[in-house]
Amino acid sequence: MASVSSDKTPKSSSRPRAKTQMAGVSQQLLDEELEHSAKLIHAAVKAKCVKDIQEELARPLIRMHQSRVLNTPYNQCPPLVLASRHNCVEVVEYLLTLGEIDIEQTGMVMFLHEEIHGAAALWTSAACGHLEIVKKLIDSGADVTHSTNSGSTPLRAACYDGHLNVVKLLKRQGSDINMPNKYGHTPLMIACYKQHDRVVRYLLNCGVDVNRQSELRGNTALHDAAEAGNTQIVNLLLEAGATVQRRDGDISPLLSAAAVGQSDMVHYLHNHRSMKYTNEEYVEAMELLGSAYVDRHRDNNRAVECWQKALDLREKCTFRAIIDFSPQTAYRNVQKPKSSAELTSVASNHDSVEMLALAVREQILGISHPDTPYYIRYRGAIFADRGDFDRCMLMWTYALDIQIKAFNPGHDNIYLTLGSCAEVLHHILSRHSVMPSSVKYVVDVTELAFTELRRCRLTNSRFIFRIARVMLHLTGIWLKALDMKSSVVNNKRRLYEITYNLVQMQLVNDDEETLLHLAVSPDITKILDFPAYSFPCEAVLALLIACGAEINATDKHRRTALHTAIRKSNKHNAERVAHIISLLADAGVSVNARDCYRKRAIDYVKAESEVAVAVRKRSPICLQELAAVVIVDTGIDISQILPLKLTKFVNMF
Structure with missing residues (x-):
């Protein structure tokens, strides 16, 4: 996710050119104090x-930088948002009296262990x-339309927990x-799903669009109520x-109820006079209900009963022939x-x-429905808990494949599946004897991750870097597999490609870090x-350099x-880290390069430490670097004098 912007550090496009090392140190001390x-x-x-x-803001230094302190998130949450989260009425009143407070400032808040980003x-x-x-x-003057990163408005947020007075x-x-929101879920849908009947009644009385469909799944509020x-909310909606009219390919409320195991609702909707479902649709609902009994309720006996009922109905009625699974x-x-x-x-x-x-679920719902890959992943996790990692990876690789085919590039579920695969593959290679199938799964998952990375690149997905982060893990796991199975030459060539x-x-990520930065970070x-x-x-690191x-990317x-x-x-x-220092130095990293605070890398460790010793061994005196330091310290404008490559070198000091 994109980080909350802050003026705490300068952007790369306007990097400071400190004239003295003392200026850099002072800036660092100021940042730390704020x-x-x-x-x-x-x-x-x-509290x-x-x-x-008031006492903290009254300090002379803080008073000079009050806007920055008040509007910069600490722990990803600025003061006004934090006060609103914890119902600190007096604090909110006081903050709103301060002219420099940004009422639309956003941060991250937690609700039921879920992170909400971009919340005002x-x-x-x-x-x-x-x-x-x-x-x-x-x-x-707060903006009532200011939504979160997921597109959730304040009104939708109030509907989620049934705060009717706030909704009004x-x-x-x-x-x-x-x-x-960005998933196409409206306030009415969430109120129906959370079963807040008073909110549902109010929205209906206000003339809400009762048949609005989600662009992603094609569901309506009736689906969520099902x-x-x-049944009370279903009747209100009817x-x-x-x-029950829907676009081609969208599932009905009957199937929505069946998919989550709502057997009473399935029978209620089938028998409802205004629904007019065919017997064939009811058969599909019974088949899907059987799947829900297996995966949601762990009740195989009830599942078999549902499937048997579907078979009996097929025998009594003239349906198309049963289509085999691929x-x-x-x-x-x-x-x-x-x-x-x-x-x-x-x-x-x-x-x-x-x-x-x-x-059955895949045949009826299709691969684009979120439940299809979700339960494949769920089943794979059960195999992992049993110690059957081969079956686990078989399930998860398939789930990943259909997610990439069906979901938007960078989708959260793709990232979660990739991350889970990387964790299990690392576990397999670390604690178990390596089988040929294990190496195959490493290759297959990495190939799929790279496919997803290219999809993200083509669509400019803002989630591309987190997929790349998982790629680093998969690269390391692949290298480890090659060490264990050194005869796999073709695999090594493909990894390099x-x-x-x-x-x-x-x-690069939001902090402009490259993959090289991540490869050396714990x-x-x-x-x-x-x-x-x-x-x-x-x-x-060695592979990235090769x-x-x-x-010298910064x-x-x-x-x-x-x-x-x-x-x-x-x-x-x-x-x-000492070995990494040698690798970087051999590859030509500028050991004495200075950051925006005019600090060299060695300045961040104690002089007698093992890491400092390793750096000093690889940092010979270089006339070029000394000259660059003098140019920067004296503030000479080199932009029109030196070639671009040399200018970049000088700017590192």
């Missing part, structure tokens, strides 16, 4: 202590149902009751004119039973029942919930990979 002040204010807000905030104070207070704060923010206030202030199993290795090539005898045979084998449930193309993309060792490949990694990575702090390696070093990885 960050400490932001931390104190953050704590005071959570609802206005007096402590009004959205946050509306989501919490803090009516008094909502009123104060609106009175102070926002509606009166001009908030659009039909505005969906999934929730709430009375308001909800219809042979799929991930599902053990299971086929749809055509008779009670075949179903009995499947029911006798627990694994066959599980595979049949997945195959992929890495070369990856380097040629010249990817911060990326964890992808999702568990550590994957260990970083900093000499092998991955494939042409720019050795981030937005003007720090090279050497700066990053040394700044992130600790007593546990000191020996590894």
Whole structure:
């Protein structure tokens, strides 16, 4: 996700040219002091202590930089948003009196262990149902349409937890009751799904579009009510004119209810006089309901009953012939039973029942429906818990393949599947004997990750770098597999091809860090919930360098990979960092390059440390570098004098 912007550090397009080292140090001390002040204010807000905030802002230095302190997020959350989250009414009142406060400032807030990015104070207070704060923010000019990064408006946030008074206030202030989030989910849909009948009634009375469809899944509010199993809300929607008409390829509310195991709702909708579902649609619903019993309720007996009922209905009615599943290795090539005898045979084998449930869901819902790959991943996770990593990777590789075919580039679910694959593959290679199939999965997943990376590049997806981050893990895992199976020459050649193309993309993240910076940082060792490949990694670094990575590339702090390696070093990885220093130095990194604070890499460690010794061994006196330092310190304008390549070199000092 894109980070919250801050004026804490200069952008690369306007990097400071400090005239003295003292100026750089002073700037660093100022940054540290302001960050400490932001931390104190953050704590005071959570404690609802206005007096402590006033005292901190009264300090002369902080008063000079008040706007920066008040509007820069600490722990990704600025003071006004934090106060709105914790219902600190007096704090909000005080902050709003300060002329330099940005009422539309955004940050990250947590709701039920979920990170919400790009949340403004009004959205946050509306989501919490803090009516008094909502009123104060609106009175102070807060934008009622300001949505989060996911496109959620304050009104939709209030609908999520059923804060009717907040919903009414926002509606009166001009908030659009039909505005969906980026997934096409409207306030009415979420109110139906969360079963807030009073909010649903209010929105319907306001003339909300009851038949609005999501662009992603084609669902309406009726689908969400069916999934929730709430017949009262279903009837409210039908009375308001909800219809079951849908676009080609969209599933019906009947199938939506079946997909989540709402058996009572399936029968209710089938028998409802206004629905007019055919028997064939009901058969599909029973088949899908059987899959839900397996994957959601772990009730194989009820699943078999549903499938048997579907078979019985097919025998009584004239339907098209049962369509076999396409042979799929991930599902053990299971086929749809055509008779009670075949179903009995499947029911006798627990694994066959599980595979049949997945195959039925894919056939009815299709690969573009989120539930299809979700339950494939779920089943793979169960195999992993059982220690059957081969089956796990078989399932997850297939899930990843269909996600890339069906979802938008950089989709969250693709990233989650890739991350899970990397974690399990690392686990396999670290703790188990390596089988040929393990190496194959490493190759297959990396190839799929690279395919996704190219899709992201073509569409300018802002999520491209997090996919590239997983690629670094997969690269390390592939290198480890090659060490264990050194005879796989073709695999090694293919890895170099992929890495070369990856380097040629010249990817950077929000902090302008390159893949080289990440390869030497321990911060990326964890992808999702568990550590994957260990970083900093000499092998991955060496491969990136061999494939042409720019050795002196700098981030937005003007720090090279050497700066990053040394700044992130600790007593546990000191020996590894010493080897990385040698690798970087041999490749031509400028050991004495200075960052925006005029600090060399060695300035970030103690003089007697093992890492400092390693740097001093690789930092001979260089006349070019000394000359560059003099040019920068004296402030000579070289932009019109030196060639571009030499200018870039000088700017490193």
